[in-house]
Amino acid sequence: MSLFLSRLTLSRAPSVEALKRLIDPQERSRATDAHHRLLWSAFAGDADASRDFLWRSEGNGRFFVLSHRRPADSPFFDPPEVKEFTPALAPGDRLDFILRANATRTRKTGEVTASGKERRKHDDVVMHAIRDLPKGQRAEARLAAAADAGLKWLQGQGERGGFHVERAEVADYSVVALPDHRGPRRDQPQFGVLDMSGVVRVEEPALFLERIAQGFGRAKSFGHGLMLIRRTRAT
Structure with missing residues (x-):
């Protein structure tokens, strides 16, 4: 599996400024x-191709x-800075x-x-955590719940x-409206966004890299799901 980080x-x-x-x-x-x-302008070689990239x-x-x-070169971007994404990982590595x-x-x-299939629904984990609180208390409880x-x-x-996961902190949680929605604001479709950082320990390198390539969570088209990693500095 060839991957490129750009x-x-x-x-x-x-x-472009105009x-x-x-x-x-x-x-x-x-x-x-x-x-x-x-970003599709840099991956527009095949009009029928499905999205095969994550972005942030x-x-x-x-x-x-x-x-x-x-x-590819795009008139909207400077020449891309590209390197192959081939981290040499071993069980026990901390990132x-x-x-x-x-x-x-x-x-x-x-x-x-x-x-004939059972319908399933995807609930935002933070909104699910505070769903039973009175509306007036949800804003105050949101970051702790996140x-x-x-x-x-x-x-x-x-x-x-x-x-x-050895350590993880949530720096921010926000709610973003889906683009191009038309209609009353109170009925506007939205999704939650977590900004997280911390340290993970690799247990199965091949599986871990496969998951990074797939991305985490939903709304990947809108710039979510890309986990950026680097080796943890020894302390």
């Missing part, structure tokens, strides 16, 4: 959609991308990580689809993904 930076050419408000908008829900479309915005027009193909993820839990609804629910969710990912 850093893409928006070009400062006048022709489009900045469209391709790099300030409003977050619009930005997630605009950035996804923008670092702000100020900079993006990290993990892909199965090398990004620092950062992760921005839409963390969800799946539950059965009891409903059956037309094809820290607890986020850790449990990541531990579950590790059990299935060949790693153990």
Whole structure:
């Protein structure tokens, strides 16, 4: 499995700067959609290809991308900085990580689809954790719930993904509206975003790298799920 880790930076050419408000908008829900479309310009060789890359915005027009193909030159970006993603990992290796993820839990609804399958729903782990609180108390409890629910969710990912979570902190939890929604704001579809960092210990290297390539959580098209890693410095 060939993987490439790239850093893409928006070009400062006048022709691109003129489009900045469209391709790099300030409003977050619009930005997630605009950035996804923008990054496709570096992977647009096959119009019928499905998305085979994960990405993360670092702000100020900079993006990290993990892909199965090398990004091509794009008129919107400076020449991409690309390196093969081939970390030599062994059981017991400790890695620092950062992760921005839409963390969800799946539950059965009891409903059956037309094809005969049981319908399932994906619940945001943080909103699920505070669902029984009065609405007036949820905002205050949200970050504490995010820290607890986020850790449990990541531990579950590790059990299935060949790693153990030694430490994880949630720096932020936010709710982002799905782009292009039309209708009353109170009915606007939204998803939660956890920004996490910490230390993991590798248990099954091949499985761990496979999970990194797949990404973690949902809403991957909108810049979530890419875990960036580096070796933990000895203390």
